Amino acid sequence: MKNARILIPIIITCTFLSSSAARIVAQEVPSASLIDPQAAEKVNAHEDELYSAAKSALDNDEYDNAIRQFDEVIKIRGRRAEGALYWKANALNQAGNKAQALATLGDLRRSYPKSNWLRDAAAREQEWRGGGNPDNISDDELKLLALRSLMNSDPDKALPSLEKMLQGNNSAQVKERAMFVLAQSNSDKAQQILLAAARNNAQPDLQKRAIRYLGMNGNGRNLSALKEIYNSATDAGVKKTVFQGWLMAGDKEDVLAVARTEKNPDLRKEAIRYLGMLGGRSELRQLYKEATDADAKENLLQAMGMAGDAQGLNEAAAAEKDPNVRAHAIRDIGRFGGEDAAATLVKIYNANSDFETRKAVVNALFLHGAGKEMVALARKETDPQMKREIIQKMSMMSSPEITEYMIEILNK
DSSP states (O other), X not given: OOOOEEOSOOOOOOOOOSTTTOOOOOOOOOOGGGSOXXXXXXXXXXXHHHHHHHHHHHHTTOHHHHHHHHHHHHHHTSTTHHHHHHHHHHHHHHTTXXXXXXXXXHHXXXXXXXXXXXXXXXXXXXXHHTOSOOHHHHHHHHHHXXXXXXXXXXXXXXXXXXXXXXXXXXOXXXXXXHHHHHHHOOXXXXXXXXXXXXXXXXXXXXXXXXXXXXXXXXXXXXXHHHHHHHHHOOOHHHHHHHHHHHHHHTOHHHHHHHHHHOOSHHHHHHHHHHHHHTTOHXXXXXXXXXXXXXXXXXXXXXXXXXXXXXXXXXXXXXHOOSHHHHHHHHHHHHHHOGGGHHHXXXXXXXXXXXXXXXXXXXXXXXHHTOHHHHHHHHHHOOOHHHHHHHHHHHTTEEOHHHHHHHHHHHHO
């Protein structure tokens, strides 16, 4: 239990894959076509990550967050900009800002006059204005109602229509609803249609949605398909979506295989992160033992923290020879170590005499809010520099023990 209150803001950045937690800060970057291929791949991967996070926020009715993240995608002016404008307009309308939503659709038409999104945009504009020819909109609404009825009464008869909807010239709204309906069915035919959509990179948004749905029903066939899609994909965004499918399926085995064999450092780092989210404690410890470079070890330590593996962090802090990596492990014990973190950190402090290790422990105790333990260390510390370090950190904290100790100092 933390027994001290930190009085100044501490910003700890840790990346997680959930729709609301996936907060990504983007900087405006040049178009991928103007930079070298390796840099372009990074730009595209970053753009895909932003776009996926924004869509997830929209799907979870987090409209303000979705709008903000779609704006970051639009700034890049890359492959996802047209879709980002369309979905930003939808988010604005859902948030009750119809005028700005219509203006955003106007931006889409002006900026991308040949966009494949213009048909959907025209339908949404007619719907929001409540005027014009309503045939397309009413068709969509009728199709959705008919689908719902058929799936409730005779799912087998609905499946050919669902497949046709995905392949035809329907709006994104109808296709996404058709995909959702398919994902709810356990029939072999429905799963085959879903598999085909997950392999079809001609419709990237639908492909990624289908991939996530495969993970929701993580049977052996779907897991084999996810592995095949990952290995055959050339788009880093698709590969990262496969990680989401594996996460939904709880598939640590395939994620571990990627963490061991993937040549792309960003994707390898992503695999390690997902192992943390999957709670792969033993897998992460084994990878840590096999790791030879500091960056990989630090990524693994962060994933151990995400997995709540205090023991793994303790073992790394005790055995690691690289002082920077050891300091990282000690810090993460303070962040993620749980109820026993303070006692563990004190043991590390007492077992090491070098200044940098002890300083790392003090920083970790500070992050953990362990005022009582810090006072005990300060009372017995004989090194003036180290004692000053402890007291400096305690001066930014508040606890009864710290208050009493500070009064003692003043009264000397």
